[in-house]
Amino acid sequence: MNINTTKIISLLFFIFSAFYLYTAYQIQVFAFDENAPFNARTFPIYLGYTGLFFSGLKLILPDPDTIKVEHKNLEYKKTGILIIIAIIYGATILKIGYFLTTSLFLFTSYYFLGERRWVLMFLLSFPFVAAFMYLLHGVLDIYLRDPFLKSIGVMG
Amino acid sequence: MIEGILIGLSTALTFQNIFMVMIGCFFGTIIGMLPGLGPMTAIALMIPITYGFDPATGLILMAGVYYGAVFGGSTSSILLNAPGVPGTVATSFDGYPMAQQGKAGKALAIAAWSSFAGGTLSAIYLLFMAPSLSKVSLSFRSPDYFALMILGLTAIAAFSSKGQFLKAMMMVVLGLMLASVGQDSLSDITRFTFNNMNLTDGISFVLVVMATFAMSEALTIILKRNDPTAAAKQVSLTELGSIKIDKEERGKMYKTIPRSSIIGFLIGVLPGAGATIASFLAYGMERNLVKDDEKEKFGKGSVNGLSAPETANNAACSGSFVPMLTLGIPGSGTTAVMLGALLGFGIQPGPRLYMTNPEIFWSVIMSMYIGMVVLLILNLPLIPYIARILAVPKNYLIPLILFFSITGIYVMSFNNFDIYLMIGIAVVATFLRLYDFPMPPLILAFVLGGLMEENLRRSLLLSNGSWEFLWDRTLTFCILTTTILIVVWHIYKTVFKKRS
Numbered sequence: 001m002n003i004n005t006t007k008i009i010s011l012l013f014f015i016f017s018a019f020y021l022y023t024a025y026q027i028q029v030f031a032f033d034e035n036a037p038f039n040a041r042t043f044p045i046y047l048g049y050t051g052l053f054f055s056g057l058k059l060i061l062p063d064p065d066t067i068k069v070e071h072k073n074l075e076y077k078k079t080g081i082l083i084i085i086a087i088i089y090g091a092t093i094l095k096i097g098y099f100l101t102t103s104l105f106l107f108t109s110y111y112f113l114g115e116r117r118w119v120l121m122f123l124l125s126f127p128f129v130a131a132f133m134y135l136l137h138g139v140l141d142i143y144l145r146d147p148f149l150k151s152i153g154v155m156g
Numbered sequence: 157m158i159e160g161i162l163i164g165l166s167t168a169l170t171f172q173n174i175f176m177v178m179i180g181c182f183f184g185t186i187i188g189m190l191p192g193l194g195p196m197t198a199i200a201l202m203i204p205i206t207y208g209f210d211p212a213t214g215l216i217l218m219a220g221v222y223y224g225a226v227f228g229g230s231t232s233s234i235l236l237n238a239p240g241v242p243g244t245v246a247t248s249f250d251g252y253p254m255a256q257q258g259k260a261g262k263a264l265a266i267a268a269w270s271s272f273a274g275g276t277l278s279a280i281y282l283l284f285m286a287p288s289l290s291k292v293s294l295s296f297r298s299p300d301y302f303a304l305m306i307l308g309l310t311a312i313a314a315f316s317s318k319g320q321f322l323k324a325m326m327m328v329v330l331g332l333m334l335a336s337v338g339q340d341s342l343s344d345i346t347r348f349t350f351n352n353m354n355l356t357d358g359i360s361f362v363l364v365v366m367a368t369f370a371m372s373e374a375l376t377i378i379l380k381r382n383d384p385t386a387a388a389k390q391v392s393l394t395e396l397g398s399i400k401i402d403k404e405e406r407g408k409m410y411k412t413i414p415r416s417s418i419i420g421f422l423i424g425v426l427p428g429a430g431a432t433i434a435s436f437l438a439y440g441m442e443r444n445l446v447k448d449d450e451k452e453k454f455g456k457g458s459v460n461g462l463s464a465p466e467t468a469n470n471a472a473c474s475g476s477f478v479p480m481l482t483l484g485i486p487g488s489g490t491t492a493v494m495l496g497a498l499l500g501f502g503i504q505p506g507p508r509l510y511m512t513n514p515e516i517f518w519s520v521i522m523s524m525y526i527g528m529v530v531l532l533i534l535n536l537p538l539i540p541y542i543a544r545i546l547a548v549p550k551n552y553l554i555p556l557i558l559f560f561s562i563t564g565i566y567v568m569s570f571n572n573f574d575i576y577l578m579i580g581i582a583v584v585a586t587f588l589r590l591y592d593f594p595m596p597p598l599i600l601a602f603v604l605g606g607l608m609e610e611n612l613r614r615s616l617l618l619s620n621g622s623w624e625f626l627w628d629r630t631l632t633f634c635i636l637t638t639t640i641l642i643v644v645w646h647i648y649k650t651v652f653k654k655r656s
Binding site: 094 | 204323
């Protein structure tokens with residue numbers, strides 16, 4: 001049996017299914033439901049076993065189409081930075097507000113992806129977000145919470 | 157039925173809905189032209205916008221996006237041999253050689269007219285088939301639905317690319333597992349929440365779609381250093397030439413279109429199959445049916461070879477709406493996204509949809525036809541201009557996709573946790589994509605998870621805990637036998653391939 005990344009993913013999925021199954025057995029059901037033909041843990045238990053079955057098969061059966069990924073050619077740095085920016089965006093959006101955080105998220109993302117045309121970067125962040133906000137909040141009546149705009153009196 | 161058609165027409169022909177079809181087709185064409193970003197991403201990105209609309213308008217917008225994306229995929233197939241969506245791969249076999257011969261405009265026109273004709277014919281088939289199937293499906297019982305859902309999930313896994321059956325089945329199980337998080341629908345007992353209040357209501361469908369499609373596709377593009385906009389830049393520079401189709405070419409298309417539309421529609425109706433299989437089958441069938449001298453032209457710019465897959469893939473798009481609208485079971489990843497959006501509007505598609513919400517049922521069918529007209533009249537002449545819009549650097553495209561994804565979740569929940577969860581799922585999905593784990597089965601399973609548990613619950617309670625319900629009814633038994641055959645066949649193939 002060749003050990004390749006697909007097999008490792010299958011092994012991880014097998015372990016995950018086992019954990020899922022264990023957790024499924026721990027689901028607390030009402031006493032009167034304990035021996036019922038179907039209760040809250042029935043379906044998850046079957047799912048857990050199905051997960052073990054298919055990942056187990058993937059582990060033991062031969063892998064005819066092995067996928068080889070050239071990690072040297074992958075752009076981990078930029079992808080990582082983008083994910084971190086997205087996490088910071090997620091962490092600040094409620095406290096600071098939609099307009100400022102979204103505009104800064106777009107602006108910094110353009111920058112870290114290698115863009116240096118400042119005017120275009122600005123136009124596709126601050127005015128773009130303002131226009132999109134108007135579409136959502138003003139036209140489509142979708143509420144957007146924004147403490148920053150509220151503090152400067154732009155939003156009610 | 158006439159009354160229904162009139163209701164549908166009156167809904168679909170309002171100024172707002174026609175405008176939505178146009179916007180949808182236009183936006184879908186743009187996304188469809190970008191290799192790697194398919195109809196599912198396009199529809200997922202549209203979901204936040206549809207929150208502000210009524211369900212009929214929202215669904216009309218998404219249907220427009222779907223058709224537009226398929227048409228956009230054909231454009232990059234013909235002009236660049238770079239199919240935007242898998243369903244248009246067969247289009248490139250003859251479309252690209254035709255473009256290389258300086259007949260790019262003609263190839264696009266043949267594709268557009270074939271799509272139009274295929275879509276129109278299949279909308280007519282849908283018009284007649286959907287109500288009848290709805291009536292038949294009213295006789296379905298819980299065990300039949302349960303079996304049908306298992307078949308749908310197995311079929312979508314089976315129709316994934318070669319050698320991916322087990323991977324796709326693992327994704328199906330993962331989708332069902334994600335769907336099981338949160339409160340149990342009957343007893344309200346929380347499951348897999350690990351005492352986190354944010355998970356009590358379960359994981360949102362929009363979150364999973366955005367994470368596994370829009371966001372993870374954007375991350376994959378960066379990770380693999382792809383530039384989907386490069387294709388658009390080339391399209392904007394391509395000389396299209398005349399878009400006129402002569403009499404001889406029209407004659408060939410008249411023969412090809414009806415038969416390809418039938419095969420496309422029927423394949424589209426099957427759960428799991430879709431535009432890709434329909435277009436390949438139609439191409440193969442057409443090659444067998446034409447005369448020997450025409451057969452020689454296949455792969456070198458044949459009109460029949462271009463018309464057949466284009467007709468079939470559009471017909472399959474309409475066909476895939478049949479199981480969703482009549483049974484409430486989506487047949488493809490794209491219709492699964494639409495089903496999820498409908499559930500978000502509080503509407504449960506199924507056999508009773510056309511009785512309880514006739515305006516939605518019929519207006520979607522009518523808007524498909526309007527969408528075809530829009531694609532033909534507006535999008536065909538506008539291709540070079542659309543391509544110019546698309547020629548934006550990926551440095552702008554990727555952050556904008558991430559922005560739409562995060563905004564979609566933000567306006568839905570106003571919750572940081574959902575954003576973190578989405579980023580987490582997107583990172584895992586990106587990694588899985590690298591190793592060819594398909595995402596559409598996960599989405600289909602996620603959408604069907606709740607319904608599947610509900611039908612299994614009813615079946616088991618009615619049979620007092622006995623599993624006899626699986627073979628008590630002939631229909632249930634036949635569906636399950638088909639499912640088992642599919643599973644056994646694919647496992648056998650995996651073992652046999654290695655030994656051979």
